[in-house]
Amino acid sequence: MRLAILADIHGNIFALRAVTARLEQLQPDAVIVNGDIINAIPFSDQVVDFLRQTDWIIVRGNHEFYYLDYASGRAPESWHDPERWGQLHWLMKHIRPDQGNYLAALPDDLALFYPDATPVRVTHGTPGHNRRGFSNSMPEDDIAAALSDVPQQTFINAHSHLQIDRIIKERRGEEAGTGNPVYFLEEAQRQNPRVWHIINPGSVGQPLNGDVRAQFAIIESAPSSPIPGGWRVMHHRIPYDRRPALEGYYSSGMLEAGGVISELFYWELVTAEREISNFFLWRRANLPQGAFSIRDEFEAYKRATGRESYIRKRDPLLGGF
Numbered sequence: 001m002r003l004a005i006l007a008d009i010h011g012n013i014f015a016l017r018a019v020t021a022r023l024e025q026l027q028p029d030a031v032i033v034n035g036d037i038i039n040a041i042p043f044s045d046q047v048v049d050f051l052r053q054t055d056w057i058i059v060r061g062n063h064e065f066y067y068l069d070y071a072s073g074r075a076p077e078s079w080h081d082p083e084r085w086g087q088l089h090w091l092m093k094h095i096r097p098d099q100g101n102y103l104a105a106l107p108d109d110l111a112l113f114y115p116d117a118t119p120v121r122v123t124h125g126t127p128g129h130n131r132r133g134f135s136n137s138m139p140e141d142d143i144a145a146a147l148s149d150v151p152q153q154t155f156i157n158a159h160s161h162l163q164i165d166r167i168i169k170e171r172r173g174e175e176a177g178t179g180n181p182v183y184f185l186e187e188a189q190r191q192n193p194r195v196w197h198i199i200n201p202g203s204v205g206q207p208l209n210g211d212v213r214a215q216f217a218i219i220e221s222a223p224s225s226p227i228p229g230g231w232r233v234m235h236h237r238i239p240y241d242r243r244p245a246l247e248g249y250y251s252s253g254m255l256e257a258g259g260v261i262s263e264l265f266y267w268e269l270v271t272a273e274r275e276i277s278n279f280f281l282w283r284r285a286n287l288p289q290g291a292f293s294i295r296d297e298f299e300a301y302k303r304a305t306g307r308e309s310y311i312r313k314r315d316p317l318l319g320g321f
């Protein structure tokens with residue numbers, strides 16, 4: 001059994017087409033898309049229409065909830081601020097009602113039980129927490145704690161836009177310093193700490209690992225291998241032309257309507273680095289909370305860091321590398 005795992009397409013129809021062309025060569029048995037199919041790059045409507053005409057299995061991510069929460073009125077009042085949330089307001093006008101109904105009915109959590117393979121759990125974050133992402137440097141104990149309710153050994157998540165292939169071992173009893181073994185009532189549990197195989201395919205449309213190529217994974221059932229959970233991972237990175245995606249920010253009106261957040265999404269597509277969280281971290285460290293508009297904060301960030309010229313040097317629309 002060979003599964004293609006895609007995630008975090010984020011409205012990037014051009015990256016999705018490049019990955020799809022590679023999948024036609026690779027011929028996986030099934031394709032799983034693990035959330036965040038929309039938002040960030042201004043072709044979400046095309047991505048939704050594309051996915052709906054496939055037989056791929058789609059899981060919902062937190063960006064689908066930005067749309068669904070705002071559309072349904074569940075979102076907090078602060079989301080009406082156009083300067084902070086103009087990106088989402090633009091998106092609301094560019095997802096059709098039938099597409100919204102499609103997003104509304106997607107599952108958040110899947111367990112796959114293929115007949116000739118061991119079970120695989122798939123969620124965008126962790127079960128019940130769609131904004132919980134992992135990295136390759138995150139401490140093993142923190143990941144094990146987040147997976148305590150996941151019985152499947154093979155666990156596929158997304159959200160961090162980082163390619164991950166890690167074995168996570170749970171520490172138990174005295175080794176973990178968590179208490180007296182008398183509390184482990186089942187002998188088997190005490191003797192066999194749990195082990196998970198964590199797989200993140202990376203992001204198709206908005207990678208944040210410093211590599212601008214479209215990323216995904218193929219996982220192959222290997223039950224006789226020593227890999228816990230019995231699945232082998234092959235990460236893929238596919239070059240494609242980002243210029244039409246970047247031009248779309250201008251031609252669609254998203255960049256103008258979406259303000260600072262749209263500009264930061266544009267930057268992330270240019271650099272494949274964490275432009276949004278880096279800006280928010282800088283803001284927290286350097287500016288008093290709530291004293292300035294987000295636009296003024298962003299201009300101060302540009303002046304203080306020189307980040308804009310870093311972006312411009314790398315922007316393919318400006319001849320960047």
Ligand SMILES: [Fe+2]
Pocket residue numbers: 008010036061063159161
């Ligand atoms: Fe995402």
